[in-house]
Amino acid sequence: MAELKSLRDTYGETIVELGKSNPNIIVLDADLSFSTRTHRFKEAFPNRFFNLGVAEADMMGTAAGLASCGKTVFASTFAVFATGRAWDQVRLGIVYSKLNVKIVASHSGIEVGEDGYSHQAIEDIALMRVLPAMRVIVPCCANQTRAVIRFVAKEKGPFYVRLIKHSLPILYPEDMEFKLGQATTLKQGKDITIGAIGSMVPRTLEAHKILKTKGISAKVIDFASVKPIDEEAIKQACDETRGFITCEDHTTAGGLGDAVAQVILAHHPIPHLRIGIQGIFGESGTSQDLYEKHGLTANHIAEKAEKLLKY
Amino acid sequence: MDDLKQIARETRKDIIQMIELAGSGHPGGSLSCVEIIVALYYKIMRHNPKNPKWPERDRFILSKGHAVPTLYSVLSRKGYFPREWLWKLRKAGNPLQGHPHLLSTPGIEASTGSLGQGLSIANGMALAGKLDNKDYRVYAIIGDGEIGEGAIWEASMSSKRYKLDNLCAILDHNGLQIDGSIQAIKDPYPLKPKWEAFGWEVLEVNGHSFNELLIAFSEAKKIKGKPTMIIANTVKGKGVSFMENDILWHGKAPSHEQAEQAINEIEHS
Numbered sequence: 003m004a005e006l007k008s009l010r011d012t013y014g015e016t017i018v019e020l021g022k023s024n025p026n027i028i029v030l031d032a033d034l035s036f037s038t039r040t041h042r043f044k045e046a047f048p049n050r051f052f053n054l055g056v057a058e059a060d061m062m063g064t065a066a067g068l069a070s071c072g073k074t075v076f077a078s079t080f081a082v083f084a085t086g087r088a089w090d091q092v093r094l095g096i097v098y099s100k101l102n103v104k105i106v107a108s109h110s111g112i113e114v115g116e117d118g119y120s121h122q123a124i125e126d127i128a129l130m131r132v133l134p135a136m137r138v139i140v141p142c143c144a145n146q147t148r149a150v151i152r153f154v155a156k157e158k159g160p161f162y163v164r165l166i167k168h169s170l171p172i173l174y175p176e177d178m179e180f181k182l183g184q185a186t187t188l189k190q191g192k193d194i195t196i197g198a199i200g201s202m203v204p205r206t207l208e209a210h211k212i213l214k215t216k217g218i219s220a221k222v223i224d225f226a227s228v229k230p231i232d233e234e235a236i237k238q239a240c241d242e243t244r245g246f247i248t249c250e251d252h253t254t255a256g257g258l259g260d261a262v263a264q265v266i267l268a269h270h271p272i273p274h275l276r277i278g279i280q281g282i283f284g285e286s287g288t289s290q291d292l293y294e295k296h297g298l299t300a301n302h303i304a305e306k307a308e309k310l311l312k313y
Numbered sequence: 314m315d316d317l318k319q320i321a322r323e324t325r326k327d328i329i330q331m332i333e334l335a336g337s338g339h340p341g342g343s344l345s346c347v348e349i350i351v352a353l354y355y356k357i358m359r360h361n362p363k364n365p366k367w368p369e370r371d372r373f374i375l376s377k378g379h380a381v382p383t384l385y386s387v388l389s390r391k392g393y394f395p396r397e398w399l400w401k402l403r404k405a406g407n408p409l410q411g412h413p414h415l416l417s418t419p420g421i422e423a424s425t426g427s428l429g430q431g432l433s434i435a436n437g438m439a440l441a442g443k444l445d446n447k448d449y450r451v452y453a454i455i456g457d458g459e460i461g462e463g464a465i466w467e468a469s470m471s472s473k474r475y476k477l478d479n480l481c482a483i484l485d486h487n488g489l490q491i492d493g494s495i496q497a498i499k500d501p502y503p504l505k506p507k508w509e510a511f512g513w514e515v516l517e518v519n520g521h522s523f524n525e526l527l528i529a530f531s532e533a534k535k536i537k538g539k540p541t542m543i544i545a546n547t548v549k550g551k552g553v554s555f556m557e558n559d560i561l562w563h564g565k566a567p568s569h570e571q572a573e574q575a576i577n578e579i580e581h582s
């Protein structure tokens with residue numbers, strides 16, 4: 003197993019690194035700076051860090067104001083509060099004006115575990131995806147996170163970057179470059195395509211191995227750039243393989259599954275199965291127990307892939 | 314009063330044990346509101362554990378939902394559900410969610426955990442009481458970091474506008490949120506003049522003194538034409554020396570050794 007590393011640790015390190023060369027970077031948080039790791043930036047640049055307290059809507063409005071005065075703003079809190087509580091501030095204040103605000107949210111998905119549904123953002127991708135001009139990125143390893151944070155810092159306009167609580171295996175080299183709108187094929191395959199994001203990418207790679215022992219060749223694609231999505235990669239996969247599965251720790255309504263489905267439907271209908279949270283609430287439990295319950299494990303993915311091919 | 318103090322000790326032990334077994338949770342803010350919740354459920358509120366949906370019952374909203382271990386402990390001791398549930402807090406399939414959920418647990422009146430929502434819910438219940446000519450009262454605990462949420466102040470104006478004298482809110486003033494002191498982060502001071510300016514009757518008490526709490530709750534019942542805010546001055550992590558006044562214990566489970574030490578301290582307090 004590859005080395006595990008925390009995506010949010012890397013986020014904290016990277017904004018400090020960026021802050022050194024770019025005095026224009028401002029970081030905001032809403033009383034969760036130890037969890038999101040923005041406290042690292044606060045320690046390095048106390049004058050360019052503002053903690054708005056338990057006031058996410060206030061934070062997003064403040065981000066809009068700072069950005070309209072030329073600042074590059076990173077705003078962080080848990081994903082559920084960044085997207086849910088402050089949605090209108092994000093929609094109108096930030097995105098409608100295409101302001102330079104990078105919302106980097108941690109603790110997304112049922113991956114959050116024990117805190118339960120109140121803290122599990124399983125609708126955040128949908129909430130951000132529907133906003134015109136908003137770009138949505140879901141990194142799946144620490145090295146990719148670093149590349150993404152560097153990228154959004156220099157690219158103008160609003161971004162939503164979705165991070166998680168627990169660590170994930172390193173999948174990309176340290177010096178990787180992030181390309182917006184480009185998916186990455188991690189495994190070539192000719193029978194079925196499995197597209198995944200975030201915590202589901204390593205699980206999909208496991209599923210690939212399981213399927214191989216059964217003589218099934220699965221193509222594995224990392225869709226870190228959920229919006230814009232890589233339409234060419236999807237069309238190509240449709241031409242090359244007989245079925246498509248998408249995997250996400252998010253409700254299947256409005257997330258990666260729907261983003262891919264829209265392309266498949268418009269281009270070349272092949273059977274498509276969306277693995278994710280199927281229209282039910284989250285709940286308390288360990289990440290592992292919840293992933294088991296919601297069918298977000300390598301075994302489940304492999305099983306579903308096999309079934310889909312028989313379909 | 315001795316009885317209540319003993320119940321508070323038992324509640325604190327439950328909190329430590331529940332969070333230790335769960336492996337996660339929020340001891341600091343749970344320990345700071347023990348006396349408030351015990352006083353309400355044992356002496357003040359009209360409620361019936363055998364009939365949790367009794368229409369005439371007083372309502373209790375834990376707006377700072379992360380302190381729910383305290384409420385679960387009291388609800389179980391009052392007989393709303395079996396005590397065994399406590400030891401499976403936050404485990405998959407158990408009715409005791411990490412934050413309060415109306416539909417999972419008997420006795421829970423509102424789903425909270427996203428801060429800033431509880432006071433509006435309490436307003437709604439108080440308005441319904443007035444509409445239905447019922448004399449039940451509504452109680453809501455809010456956190457002193459939580460009042461950074463604008464929604465609390467939106468609600469506070471509605472409470473005043475609609476003269477919700479059947480509403481009594483309690484501010485758990487432990488001085489700390491997650492990232493530091495409330496003064497360093499958002500600085501909501503001065504508290505009393507602020508709530509007064511928003512049209513509330515404001516009482517200030519030692520939130521760990523049953524005597525002062527009980528007096529304030531009965532005072533509040535007599536206030537007519539406006540809502541009452543009880544500012545309860547408390548200590549985050551109260552009762553466990555190494556947790557007291559330390560933000561590190563906002564949201565962290567004790568190890569087995571730490572839990573044993575905590576329980577030992579609580580028993581000898």
Ligand SMILES: Cc1ncc(C[n+]2csc(CCOP(=O)(O)OP(=O)(O)O)c2C)c(N)n1
Binds near residue numbers: 341427428459489
């Ligand atoms: C809307 C929202 N934002 C952030 C959080 C994360 N959070 C949980 S507790 C807390 C601090 C609360 O401080 P306070 O109200 O003072 O609670 P207490 O000290 O009583 O624990 C925060 C920011 C949350 N639960 N809800």
Ligand SMILES: [Mg+2]
Binds near residue numbers: 485488
């Ligand atoms: Mg507090």
